[in-house]
Amino acid sequence: MPPIPKAELHLHIEGTLEPELAFALAARNSVELPYLSEAELRAAYSFSDLQSFLDLYYALMAVLRTEDDFADLADAYLARARAQGVRHAEIFFDPQAHTARGLEIGTVIEGLTRALDAAEERHGISTRLIMCFLRDESAESALATFEAARPYLDRIAAVGLDSAEVGNPPSKFREVYARAREAGLKCVAHAGEEGPPAYIWEALDLLGVDRVDHGVRCMEDDALVARLAAERTPLTLCPLSNVRLRVIDKLADHPLPAMLDAGLLVTVNSDDPAYFGGYADDNFTGVRDALGLDDETLRTLARNSFHASFLDEETRAKYL
């Protein structure tokens, strides 16, 4: 059976950097990697929590230097995504992780949009770009990043919030989210991955997010679940990521079935697939097998992904 058509709504483009491409870009840009081989790099993909992953994720970005690098990275992801049934992808990028290394924000955005603009024709995938702020950087840095991106806002659909969650609550980023909304952008934020349910409340009430990324920890707060269900706020779950970053012990423990039972609008996504052992359909088949989901439930998850997307009403309707 071909993979079920789906939208991917939680995907960090830097998290699609496979070891093969990392070594190819390192050679192209004369960047020395502290690993002798792809196998040795892959062997380092054993994480104890979010921070232990982020340390490697940021370090490996050193190989991304030019517009071509970002275009090649995105094109490689889109080819893999299509093979996994992805028809629409809303893609995160972390500009501050690149500008901190001396790159221009325009290099990153021009490179990514070159690949995204060609995606419909080359891969049959429609795309949106979501610019994330690093929550472990300052609110001022997020504001400066937003202003640096102003000339490119026509290419950006939404802003997001990622990186080390605990100790960096959504409330820190109220001002930049207000500015983004004023500029007509949608808003999403990682919340309730490692952080407490209170961070999800803040993302809703203080940032006015249209979707919550992860949000798994909402299940610890009945009033929050009721609110998310009543407002049909989408949650972009990433099951394989949750296991690899030890949010849960094993896929069979994932609260996805309980979340569906609670009436939550959940979607299944891949987060950082090069690091977590699977792309979009690998996450679908992973939860199917571990949780015994039937075909109707898988169709619901796929339908939810389009429903929760930022596609216009008419295009979305084609998939529902």
Ligand code: ADE
């Ligand atoms: N950046 C890349 N992947 C992330 C994740 N799962 N959580 C927070 N920040 C991230």
Ligand code: ZN
């Ligand atoms: Zn993420």
